[in-house]
Amino acid sequence: MTDQRPFITLITGADKGLGFETAKGVGAAGHHVLVGARNAQKGAAAVATLRTLGITADAVQLDVTDHEQIVAAADRIRSQFGYLSVLVNNAGIAVDHHQPASQLALDLARQDMAVNYFGLVDVTQVMLPLLKATHRAKIVNVTSNMGSLGLATDPTSQFFHVNSLGYQASKAAANFATIAFAKELASTGITVNSVNPGWTATGFGGRDVTQAAPAGMQDVATGAAQIIKMTLDDSGATGTFTENAGPLPW
Ligand SMILES: NC(=O)c1ccc[n+]([C@@H]2O[C@H](COP(=O)([O-])OP(=O)(O)OC[C@H]3O[C@@H](n4cnc5c(N)ncnc54)[C@H](OP(=O)(O)O)[C@@H]3O)[C@@H](O)[C@H]2O)c1
DSSP, X not given: OOOOSOOEEEETTOSSHHHHHHHHHHXXXXXXXXXXXXXXXXXXXXXXXXXXXXXXXXXXXXXXXOHHHHHHHHHHHHHHTSOOSEEEEOOOOXXXXXXXXXXXXXXXXXXHHIIIIIIHHHHHHHHHHHHTTSTTOEEEEEOOGGGOHHHHTOTTSGGGGOXXXXXXHHHHHHHHHHHHHHHHHGGGTOEEEEEOOOSBSSXXXXXXXXXXXXXXXXXXXXXXXXXXXXHXXXXXXXXOEEETTEEOOO
């Protein structure tokens, strides 16, 4: 029997950037959006803006590196809704800045891993019982072409010349989480997919958003398009890694 209940979608790091744009897109499609934000005030402000657009949304305080906060968020979703339809693991940071691998401070690499990989896995593990409480659940992991081992080792790819071990390793690890969860959850019907938004004009990595975007950097609506598409996708596709232009090599 089809689940007729409303879609409840949690997006981590949704107070700004690609997460907020995704909230707008899936909210406009009728999902009730749970805006994950580590800063409660920023989360509330994002929700207020979404509501002015006619989107139903609530803020959920969620630092993905804080296990107790993740559990508290899941408890709240359980008591308020009883299930979760979609988890978009979007929160991410890049605190290393292309230092050569030999000079990368391990503390920076650990920070990237803590948010982009361990945070993603922790949130996924804690939210899984809620996702299993509806039969059409999805997990969308926002990773990066920077985490593609295939592109990094392809001499014809522009990513062959990119060397940013902390961030790249964290996104490659996040892609592996997609593969591992997709395999484990295949029999449950829960789909798990990675999406590369592409180089997008947000404040990511400390970029000053008041400055004009450099040539080649796409706007945030273009960056969020594939995330939104995979969040709304009902094809049953799982274990994929895609961007607007199509599939990417792992
Ligand atoms: N922009 C790009 O060119 C690009 C390219 C490829 C992939 N991506 C990926 O896209 C995702 C979104 O990036 P963006 O461009 O939208 O960057 P952004 O504007 O900097 O947004 C990042 C979001 O993640 C949140 N965040 C950071 N650390 C967190 C934590 N510990 N717990 C919870 N939330 C946390 C931020 O919260 P605060 O507001 O509190 O800082 C913010 O909401 C990231 O995973 C990034 O790796 C971006």
